[in-house]
Structure formats: C-alpha cells, structure tokens
Amino acid sequence: MRNLIAAMWILAAAPAFAQAPAWRPVPATDAVEPSQTIAEAPAEAWQDIPPENLLLIDLASGQRVAIELAPLFAPVHVANIRAFARSGYWHSPAIYRVQDNYVVQWGNGEEEGGQAPPLPQGVVALPPAEYGRPLQGLSPRPLGFPDAYAPLVGHAGGWPLAWDPESGRAWLPHCYGTVGVARDLAPDTGSGAELYAVSGHAPRQLDRNIATVGRVIEGFEHMTANRRGSEALGFIGNRVDRVPIARISMAADLPEGERPAFQSMRTDSASFAAYVKGRANRGGPFFAVQAGGVDVCNAPVPVRRRP
Amino acid sequence: MRNLIAAMWILAAAPAFAQAPAWRPVPATDAVEPSQTIAEAPAEAWQDIPPENLLLIDLASGQRVAIELAPLFAPVHVANIRAFARSGYWHSPAIYRVQDNYVVQWGNGEEEGGQAPPLPQGVVALPPAEYGRPLQGLSPRPLGFPDAYAPLVGHAGGWPLAWDPESGRAWLPHCYGTVGVARDLAPDTGSGAELYAVSGHAPRQLDRNIATVGRVIEGFEHMTANRRGSEALGFIGNRVDRVPIARISMAADLPEGERPAFQSMRTDSASFAAYVKGRANRGGPFFAVQAGGVDVCNAPVPVRRRP
Numbered sequence: 016m017r018n019l020i021a022a023m024w025i026l027a028a029a030p031a032f033a034q035a036p037a038w039r040p041v042p043a044t045d046a047v048e049p050s051q052t053i054a055e056a057p058a059e060a061w062q063d064i065p066p067e068n069l070l071l072i073d074l075a076s077g078q079r080v081a082i083e084l085a086p087l088f089a090p091v092h093v094a095n096i097r098a099f100a101r102s103g104y105w106h107s108p109a110i111y112r113v114q115d116n117y118v119v120q121w122g123n124g125e126e127e128g129g130q131a132p133p134l135p136q137g138v139v140a141l142p143p144a145e146y147g148r149p150l151q152g153l154s155p156r157p158l159g160f161p162d163a164y165a166p167l168v169g170h171a172g173g174w175p176l177a178w179d180p181e182s183g184r185a186w187l188p189h190c191y192g193t194v195g196v197a198r199d200l201a202p203d204t205g206s207g208a209e210l211y212a213v214s215g216h217a218p219r220q221l222d223r224n225i226a227t228v229g230r231v232i233e234g235f236e237h238m239t240a241n242r243r244g245s246e247a248l249g250f251i252g253n254r255v256d257r258v259p260i261a262r263i264s265m266a267a268d269l270p271e272g273e274r275p276a277f278q279s280m281r282t283d284s285a286s287f288a289a290y291v292k293g294r295a296n297r298g299g300p301f302f303a304v305q306a307g308g309v310d311v312c313n314a315p316v317p318v319r320r321r322p
Numbered sequence: 323m324r325n326l327i328a329a330m331w332i333l334a335a336a337p338a339f340a341q342a343p344a345w346r347p348v349p350a351t352d353a354v355e356p357s358q359t360i361a362e363a364p365a366e367a368w369q370d371i372p373p374e375n376l377l378l379i380d381l382a383s384g385q386r387v388a389i390e391l392a393p394l395f396a397p398v399h400v401a402n403i404r405a406f407a408r409s410g411y412w413h414s415p416a417i418y419r420v421q422d423n424y425v426v427q428w429g430n431g432e433e434e435g436g437q438a439p440p441l442p443q444g445v446v447a448l449p450p451a452e453y454g455r456p457l458q459g460l461s462p463r464p465l466g467f468p469d470a471y472a473p474l475v476g477h478a479g480g481w482p483l484a485w486d487p488e489s490g491r492a493w494l495p496h497c498y499g500t501v502g503v504a505r506d507l508a509p510d511t512g513s514g515a516e517l518y519a520v521s522g523h524a525p526r527q528l529d530r531n532i533a534t535v536g537r538v539i540e541g542f543e544h545m546t547a548n549r550r551g552s553e554a555l556g557f558i559g560n561r562v563d564r565v566p567i568a569r570i571s572m573a574a575d576l577p578e579g580e581r582p583a584f585q586s587m588r589t590d591s592a593s594f595a596a597y598v599k600g601r602a603n604r605g606g607p608f609f610a611v612q613a614g615g616v617d618v619c620n621a622p623v624p625v626r627r628r629p
Contacts, residue, residue, distance in 0.1 A: 037473045115543040161468035163615040166344045191523040216498040220604045223611040236422040236550040243543040300507045304530040308470040
C-alpha cells in the first residue's frame with residue numbers, strides 16, 4: 016500500500032513543491048568499513064592524477080594546497096588556469112574571502128577600480144558557460160540514492176556527477192572541496208583568474224550556475240581554518256589581513272623530483288562500489304543504525320599519495 | 323514512459339543498492355529570494371528562543387558562541403547539560419578537537435586516565451539513547467524533496483527533522499551547526515559533558531547513532547576557524563594548543579540586561595514555506611538556473627536577534 020502511494024506521487028505530474036516520493040533506505044548487511052576498502056584496494060583500482068591537472072597553491076606560511084583540475088568538465092577554463100599559473104599572471108595572490116559554511120576564494124583580488132594585469136597569451140577572456148557538459152561519453156555509475164537537486168547523481172571518470180538523462184546534460188556538483196570559477200553577473204563566466212573552493216555544506220544551488228573546474232585533494236585545512244572575513248560575504252577588505260600566497264604553479268612544471276604525485280580511486284572499480292556501499296552503511300562497533308543511503312557529496316572519491 | 327519506469331522501481335521490492343527512483347525537479351517561477359522573505363516576515367512568524375534553552379560558550383578570546391538546546395529531542399541530555407553549566411562542572415573547558423569537514427568538540431576533555439570531576443547533583447550518568455523520538459506530536463511540514471538518508475525530511479517546531487512514518491520515529495538530523503553529545507562505543511550515550519558541533523558537510527551517517535541536542539545559532543565562526551588538530555580525528559593532544567573556554571553558562575542565569583535574546587522563524591508559518599521555496603529556487607540576476615530542490619541541511623531555519 017505504501018509503495019502504491021509512493022508510485023502515485025510519481026505518476027502524477029509533479030507540481031514544483033509537491034511531497035517528494037518516499038524512498039525507503041534498506042541497510043546492507045555485507046558492507047565493509049570504507050577505510051578498510053581503501054586500504055585493501057588493489058593497484059588497478061587507482062589511477063594517477065596527471066601533473067598537467069595538478070595545481071599547487073603554496074601559501075606564504077609554507078603550507079601547500081593541492082588541487083586536481085577537471086578538463087573533463089571545463090576545458091576552456093582549465094586551459095586558462097594553466098596559462099595564469101604559467102605566465103606569472105598571479106603577481107601577488109592571496110586568499111581574500113573566507114565565508115563561514117560557504118567558500119574560500121583567492122586570486123589577485125584586485126580592488127574596485129584597480130588595474131588587473133593584461134591577460135596572458137592564449138587566455139580566453141570570455142570563456143563559454145562551462146556549467147555542465149554533455150552526458151554522452153561519461154558512462155556514469157549511479158549512486159543509487161535520491162538527490163534533492165538532480166534527477167540522478169553518481170560518479171564518472173573519477174569525479175562526482177549529477178545529470179539529467181532527459182536533457183542529456185551532466186555537471187560536476189558543488190561538494191566540500193569543489194573548486195569553481197568566481198564570476199560576476201551572467202553572462203560573464205569568469206576567466207579563471209579568481210577561484211573559490213567550497214568550505215561548508217554543499218551549496219548545490221550553485222550547480223549549473225558556475226564553472227566547476229576541480230577539487231582540493233590535499234591541504235584544504237590550510238585554507239578553511241583561516242579567520243572568516245569580516246565584510247559582507249566573508250570578504251577581507253584590508254589587504255594586510257588577507258592570507259598571502261607565495262606561488263601558484265602547475266605540478267607538471269616542477270622538476271620531477273619535487274612533484275607531488277597523487278592517485279584517485281577509479282570510480283568504475285569494484286573497490287569504489289564497495290567504498291560507496293560502506294559509506295552508505297557504516298559498520299563497526301560505533302554505529303548502532305546504518306543509514307542505508309548516502310548523498311553524493313558525502314561519498315568523496317578517495318585520493319592518496321602515489322605509493 | 324519515464325515516469326512509469328520510475329514507478330516500477332518503487333513498486334519492485336527495493337534491494338539495498340538499487341538505482342533510486344528518478345525525481346524531476348521542477349523550478350518554481352514565483353519564488354522570492356530567501357533574504358527578502360526573512361526581512362519581510364511579520365512578527366508572528368517568529369518565536370522567542372527561551373533563555374532556558376540558550377547555552378552560551380564564552381571563549382577566553384572574548385568571543386561568544388550561542389547554542390539553542392533542543393529538549394524536544396533529547397530532554398534527559400539537555401537537562402544534564404543545564405546541570406553541567408550551572409554546577410561549575412566544566413572547570414577548565416576547552417575546544418580540544420577540530421577536525422576538518424567534520425566536527426569541533428569541547429568540554430573538560432580529560433586525558434586518558436585523568437580524573438573527571440564528580441557528576442553534579444541531578445545529572446543522569448547513563449542517559450537513555452535519545453537518538454530520536456516518537457513522530458507523534460510533531461506535525462512536521464515535509465520539505466517536499468527527496469533525501470538520501472530518510473524516507474522523509476522537513477521541519478517541525480522550529481527544527482529540521484527526518485522521520486520514518488512506518489516506524490513512527492523522528493530525529494534531529496546532523497546538519498552544519500548541529501550540536502551532539504560525544505560518546506564512546508554503544509551502549510554508552512554520553513552524559514552531555516563533552517559536546518560537538520558539525521563543522522562540515524552534513525555527516526548524516528551519525529543520525530540515529532548519537533543524541534543531537536541543539537544547534538549553534540551565533541558565533542560558530544569562532545569555533546570553525548580554529549587550526550585543525552594534528553592528531554587522529556582532529557584531536558589537539560597538547561593542552562596548551564587547545565582553544566580555552568572562559569565560561570559556559572545558561573542565558574537564563576544571566577542578569578536580564580546581559581542576556582542575549584534570539585528568535586527563530588516558526589516552521590509552520592507562511593514565511594517559512596516561502597523561505598524554503600526560495601532556497602530551492604534561487605532567483606535574482608546571479609542565478610541562471612534554479613535547482614528546483616534543496617536538501618534539509620541547506621535550508622537552515624532562520625534565526626535572528628530579537629528586534
């Protein structure tokens with residue numbers, strides 16, 4: 016009877032604010048603790064992150080933040096970011112926005128009326144709105160649990176994914192650590208000179224409204240632990256209060272011996288399927304009840320230093 | 323055809339890891355920007371937060387964090403917390419755990435083998451497992467969008483809520499700012515002497531596994547911006563590196579003139595319905611696409627200083 020009622024909700028044309036269909040989580044009894052799955056994943060479950068996709072933010076404090084770029088989703092913006100890093104465009108970069116439960120943002124952070132440096136050669140000044148891409152070619156693995164923002168969510172090519180089979184569009188959702196391109200009002204899409212990373216509960220309302228270009232894979236705590244900016248939206252108005260960045264570079268440009276090397280878990284691997292199952296059904300002596308589900312931002316793709 | 327397929331998913335007995343039924347977000351064209359709804363909400367849309375439910379954490383730095391306690395969900399734990407605050411049990415409290423994208427935790431933080439003070443009179447040493455409560459009596463308003471962790475989510479009595487109509491159980495979900503009672507392994511439920519607040523993407527796997535007892539309503543940035551603990555799980559082993567707390571008190575015990583006064587939006591008000599609709603369908607010149615949905619942790623109940 017319950018199921019029939021739920022089915023009727025779906026069969027009816029859904030008004031915008033209708034009760035969502037009930038979904039009954041069913042915990043799995045054979046789930047393995049995610050940390051164990053990660054530790055035991057075989058070598059073939061991991062893929063190298065190309066140094067060409069690895070952006071390194073070296074804070075003046077000596078701490079490093081590593082970001083994996085996602086040309087799969089935003090090739091023009093990613094090409095711009097590489098060019099900014101390589102050209103010295105970021106002449107005196109800093110973290111100039113720290114908004115609690117939202118984002119950390121950095122770049123040159125020119126003041127209103129300030130003079131931005133000329134764009135490096137090859138940079139596309141007005142990139143297309145890479146707020147998503149065709150679903151075709153991604154072969155995503157559905158997460159298997161419902162989402163409040165998209166018809167379907169899951170993973171593809173080592174990334175979280177949200178998609179709409181009807182429109183054929185897919186996008187990299189805003190999860191903790193997701194990196195996006197700051198922009199002004201549409202149709203401006205941002206050049207990639209000013210970037211942010213999500214530092215709070217997933218602000219999925221930004222999905223399909225901004226170019227998401229990557230994710231922080233190491234050292235994010237050096238950004239998130241900074242004092243929140245006191246101005247509106249967490250901006251840090253006073254230049255001396257900003258968090259200075261010594262250097263932004265591509266790992267590919269470092270001498271091989273100095274390059275950090277990372278791997279991410281293949282999202283089409285059996286290990287990853289087991290990992291997601293474990294995230295949805297936490298076991299061990301602490302958990303009395305298993306959720307039987309997990310949201311796409313609470314099952315981050317495992318990343319490790321290359322062993 | 324799409325809908326029929328979705329309905330078949332529901333009609334079939336759902337295996338633990340099945341594809342969730344597709345849900346198609348339908349953006350609303352008449353949504354109002356949430357900040358505008360909050361600004362225009364009439365006085366009757368707000369309710370006072372009783373000072374008896376207001377826990378104040380005064381950091382040694384002079385900054386204050388305000389927490390609303392939730393006797394609606396965990397009456398025994400909340401009574402314990404009031405007794406701890408009033409008895410001076412917290413003799414030298416500190417923030418001793420800051421784990422990135424997870425929790426901030428505080429209390430006396432006794433070392434392994436350290437001697438905890440005797441429990442104040444009236445404190446229940448081993449409270450019941452208040453990991454949820456009967457749904458009966460709550461009259462929740464469903465959010466109207468699907469959730470990955472619970473059959474239904476929404477709001478009741480000024481709080482976010484997850485519930486299962488079949489079991490008749492309801493619980494206060496782990497969202498950003500939710501306060502819970504740290505515990506060791508079950509069946510221990512924690513006394514309330516050691517508390518944590520969620521400081522990252524909602525760790526909903528903790529739902530129904532821990533007593534959730536309230537939420538931070540002001541000043542959380544003074545907790546979240548602290549340096550992450552360097553030990554496992556973000557613990558700060560060295561006492562001198564902890565973030566000292568000068569005083570933990572109940573607002574009700576302060577002289578009336580010194581008491582901060584807060585209000586939360588009534589979740590059964592028309593203003594709150596409009597607010598949720600606005601959170602699910604962000605408008606204005608920035609947003610090119612409306613999500614048409616929002617998750618329960620991304621529609622926090624508005625709180626304000628009493629005007």
